[in-house]
Amino acid sequence: MTNSFGRSTVLGYPRIGANRELKRAVEAYWAATIDADELDRTAAALRARVWQTLRDARLDAIPSNTFSYYDHVLDTAVAVGAVPDRFRRLGLSELDTYFAMARGVDAEPALELTKWFATNYHYLVPEIGPDTAFAANPAKPLQEYAEASALGIATRPVLVGPATLLLLAKPDRPGFDPFDRLDDVVDAYADLLAALAEAGVAWVQLDEPAYAADRTAAQIDGLRAAYARLAELAHRPRVFVATYFGELGDALPALVDTPVEAIGLDLVAGPGNLRRLAGAGPLRGTTVVAGLVDGHNVWRTDLRAAIATGAIVTGLADHVAVSTSCSLLHVPVDLSAETRLDPQLVARLSFARQKVDEVVLVGQALRDGTAQLPPPLPDPPAAWRDEQVRARLAAVTPADRRRGPYADRAAAQQARLRLPALPTTTIGSFPQTAALRKARAAVRAGTLDGPGYAGRMRAEVEHVIRLQEDLGLDVLVHGEPERNDMVQYFGEQLAGFAATEHGWVQSYGTRCVRPPIIYGDVRRAAPMTVEWAAFAQSLTARPVKGMLTGPVTILAWSFVRTDQPLADTADQVALALRDECRDLEAAGIAVIQVDEPALRELLPLRAAEQKAYLDWAVGAFRLATSGVADGTQIHTHLCYSEFGDVITAIDALDADVTSIEASRSKMEVLDDLAAIGFGRGVGPGVWDIHSPRVPPLDEVVEALRRAVAAVPARRLWVNPDCGLKTRAYPEVEASLRHLVAAAAEIREG
Numbered sequence: 001m002t003n004s005f006g007r008s009t010v011l012g013y014p015r016i017g018a019n020r021e022l023k024r025a026v027e028a029y030w031a032a033t034i035d036a037d038e039l040d041r042t043a044a045a046l047r048a049r050v051w052q053t054l055r056d057a058r059l060d061a062i063p064s065n066t067f068s069y070y071d072h073v074l075d076t077a078v079a080v081g082a083v084p085d086r087f088r089r090l091g092l093s094e095l096d097t098y099f100a101m102a103r104g105v106d107a108e109p110a111l112e113l114t115k116w117f118a119t120n121y122h123y124l125v126p127e128i129g130p131d132t133a134f135a136a137n138p139a140k141p142l143q144e145y146a147e148a149s150a151l152g153i154a155t156r157p158v159l160v161g162p163a164t165l166l167l168l169a170k171p172d173r174p175g176f177d178p179f180d181r182l183d184d185v186v187d188a189y190a191d192l193l194a195a196l197a198e199a200g201v202a203w204v205q206l207d208e209p210a211y212a213a214d215r216t217a218a219q220i221d222g223l224r225a226a227y228a229r230l231a232e233l234a235h236r237p238r239v240f241v242a243t244y245f246g247e248l249g250d251a252l253p254a255l256v257d258t259p260v261e262a263i264g265l266d267l268v269a270g271p272g273n274l275r276r277l278a279g280a281g282p283l284r285g286t287t288v289v290a291g292l293v294d295g296h297n298v299w300r301t302d303l304r305a306a307i308a309t310g311a312i313v314t315g316l317a318d319h320v321a322v323s324t325s326c327s328l329l330h331v332p333v334d335l336s337a338e339t340r341l342d343p344q345l346v347a348r349l350s351f352a353r354q355k356v357d358e359v360v361l362v363g364q365a366l367r368d369g370t371a372q373l374p375p376p377l378p379d380p381p382a383a384w385r386d387e388q389v390r391a392r393l394a395a396v397t398p399a400d401r402r403r404g405p406y407a408d409r410a411a412a413q414q415a416r417l418r419l420p421a422l423p424t425t426t427i428g429s430f431p432q433t434a435a436l437r438k439a440r441a442a443v444r445a446g447t448l449d450g451p452g453y454a455g456r457m458r459a460e461v462e463h464v465i466r467l468q469e470d471l472g473l474d475v476l477v478h479g480e481p482e483r484n485d486m487v488q489y490f491g492e493q494l495a496g497f498a499a500t501e502h503g504w505v506q507s508y509g510t511r512c513v514r515p516p517i518i519y520g521d522v523r524r525a526a527p528m529t530v531e532w533a534a535f536a537q538s539l540t541a542r543p544v545k546g547m548l549t550g551p552v553t554i555l556a557w558s559f560v561r562t563d564q565p566l567a568d569t570a571d572q573v574a575l576a577l578r579d580e581c582r583d584l585e586a587a588g589i590a591v592i593q594v595d596e597p598a599l600r601e602l603l604p605l606r607a608a609e610q611k612a613y614l615d616w617a618v619g620a621f622r623l624a625t626s627g628v629a630d631g632t633q634i635h636t637h638l639c640y641s642e643f644g645d646v647i648t649a650i651d652a653l654d655a656d657v658t659s660i661e662a663s664r665s666k667m668e669v670l671d672d673l674a675a676i677g678f679g680r681g682v683g684p685g686v687w688d689i690h691s692p693r694v695p696p697l698d699e700v701v702e703a704l705r706r707a708v709a710a711v712p713a714r715r716l717w718v719n720p721d722c723g724l725k726t727r728a729y730p731e732v733e734a735s736l737r738h739l740v741a742a743a744a745e746i747r748e749g
């Protein structure tokens with residue numbers, strides 16, 4: 001077989017558009033201000049721009065079907081016919097059925113949304129059962145292939161691979177393992193491949209990132225068998241199996257054994273893949289697609305190091321192509337849109353568009369050595385180091401990560417707070433209304449000044465406090481109106497962080513984030529939240545919860561420096577938060593919540609690496625929160641993941657109260673907590689805030705009854721699953737009324 005793959009490629013590219021055009025179009029379609037045709041025209045234009053960009057950058061193997069209206073896992077589920085009956089029965093158009101699966105409709109809750117490996121991207125979890133009627137539906141990849149072909153660009157359609165699709169799925173009934181349907185789903189992939197071949201597709205990319213995590217021998221055998229079968233097909237494109245996010249371990253030789261034409265390895269997150277490849281090789285006829293440019297972080301590639309690694313791969317396989325380590329979905333679109341960043345930082349950065357150039361350069365260098373490489377970067381500016389912070393960190397002792405005994409704390413806190421049984425509270429944010437976002441946009445545009453902005457935010461805080469008093473909540477929040485995002489807000493205030501203007505990255509569906517960039521030592525220049533919390537507290541006699549984002553989550557949702565261990569960066573952030581906690585306490589704030597929704601997200605995919613991670617993650621949280629007196633109540637909040645695997649770490653955080661997403665999993669987390677003898681306050685979410693649906697009173701009462709059966713009432717808190725920023729006021733008011741009424745009903749017994 002000839003080496004037709006090409007020399008350079010990317011595993012995927014951002015689909016949101018340089019200015020989040022896709023978000024605006026999809027949300028306009030949902031609001032019925034544009035129709036499906038107009039949505040499709042906008043989408044087609046965005047796709048065309050991506051392909052042209054990649055071609056003009058002289059990338060010679062260009063992916064397609066990396067576009068998505070919501071999520072690429074959902075797209076693949078649809079492509080193999082895994083649409084649950086409960087959505088088919090709605091009788092909606094294909095597009096609206098798709099959005100119903102993604103967002104739910106009144107009658108049907110959405111598919112579950114969960115983290116895509118260790119990233120801040122969220123995918124929709126396919127529901128697979130013994131009766132799922134798999135059937136190929138190649139319309140979307142064919143359409144995109146045809147659109148690109150019309151531009152003269154031959155593309156490589158990308159799908160999630162069959163094994164990963166099933167490993168990411170959940171059973172539609174208890175006790176069933178979706179992986180048991182591997183043979184059946186492979187039949188559907190076979191039909192997809194046949195349809196693509198028929199349309200002239202030369203290469204297809206099937207993503208199998210699930211094999212960068214620990215897998216059983218049976219799951220690895222499944223992978224081998226699936227690709228052996230697909231390879232046997234008489235009419236099919238050549239198959240490129242892409243893996244990413246880490247080392248493949250035993251799955252690597254298994255994959256090498258299969259007759260697929262190309263294998264992709266992440267050599268950034270999984271440097272050990274190289275050694276494993278050396279053990280499996282030499283590869284004859286198979287193309288190795290070497291992931292040498294980091295797709296999950298924003299640092300400029302060390303081109304000389306990448307070329308050196310690429311040269312080693314060249315010694316192990318006949319054909320080598322250069323690629324990104326994973327899809328570029330996880331980085332912002334284009335660095336050239338940033339006009340306000342420090343030039344010394346810009347010189348060190350590379351966003352999606354720049355990473356394409358890096359891939360092309362490394363590919364050229366490996367082919368014929370002609371690439372003109374820019375000079376290597378000098379050492380980082382001395383000003384990025386902060387000797388005081390380093391000295392302070394070096395002097396941290398174990399005692400700085402420890403509070404007094406919980407029993408003493410609980411007594412001191414109850415004496416101070418005098419809360420009723422089953423205290424009611426919320427997780428922090430109230431709706432981020434259009435008016436709030438517009439006010440921030442006006443400040444950026446220079447049409448609203450600082451005092452004018454602060455006045456508007458104070459008015460919002462007052463509104464939120466009055467609403468909570470009226471609803472009868474026990475522990476109030478200020479509502480976070482002044483925060484564009486729970487991480488970016490802190491990144492904008494901490495030294496060592498840079499914020500972008502346009503560096504949007506898709507988090508889920510139409511929701512995007514602008515992760516700040518941690519480039520230097522971290523220092524708190526001034527209190528970050530104290531004025532807002534103190535103002536809110538001045539308005540009410542009830543306790544107001546101070547609201548901070550924890551060190552692990554700040555790291556997880558930022559782009560982090562790679563020149564020192566994550567543990568050190570986390571501790572630097574923790575020291576800044578420790579000072580903030582103390583300042584909140586000094587300002588009279590008796591309850592402080594330090595959110596760690598990303599605690600589970602950064603958990604390494606391999607069990608062998610998990611303990612070390614949890615040790616530093618827990619240590620950083622405790623460093624942030626252990627500087628306060630016994631009478632100050634520390635809360636934490638966790639959401640957006642299954643927490644079963646990190647339950648002992650949650651216990652080790654030693655927070656006085658832990659609020660945790662629970663309503664969609666029917667309070668299962670309470671069993672996990674009970675199993676380890678968790679003995680502090682806990683607030684299992686009783687309202688799923690991910691949809692606009694108002695939970696009926698009896699549903700909240702029922703959830704609370706289940707909770708009271710598992711947790712003694714004196715330790716049980718009543719709260720929603722997460723913050724309310726994505727919700728609107730009507731549903732928030734109605735739902736919180738039910739929440740308060742349900743707590744009252746249970747208190748009365």
Ligand SMILES: Nc1nc2c(c(=O)[nH]1)N[C@@H](CNc1ccc(C(=O)N[C@@H](CCC(=O)N[C@@H](CCC(=O)N[C@@H](CCC(=O)O)C(=O)O)C(=O)O)C(=O)O)cc1)CN2
Nearest residue numbers: 120437438440441484485486487507510511512513557640
């Ligand atoms: N970083 C982070 N990761 C997280 C979460 C989170 O809260 N933060 N939550 C979980 C779920 N993920 C989420 C991610 C994003 C959003 C979200 O609501 N994002 C907003 C943007 C938030 C933001 O940055 N807002 C800015 C900018 C808003 C904006 O779009 N402004 C307009 C102008 C104003 C207007 O006319 O609306 C513009 O820039 O063009 C602000 O409020 O200042 C969105 O996509 O719409 C929610 C959940 C897990 N990961």
Ligand SMILES: [Zn+2]
Nearest residue numbers: 597639722723
């Ligand atoms: Zn949350």
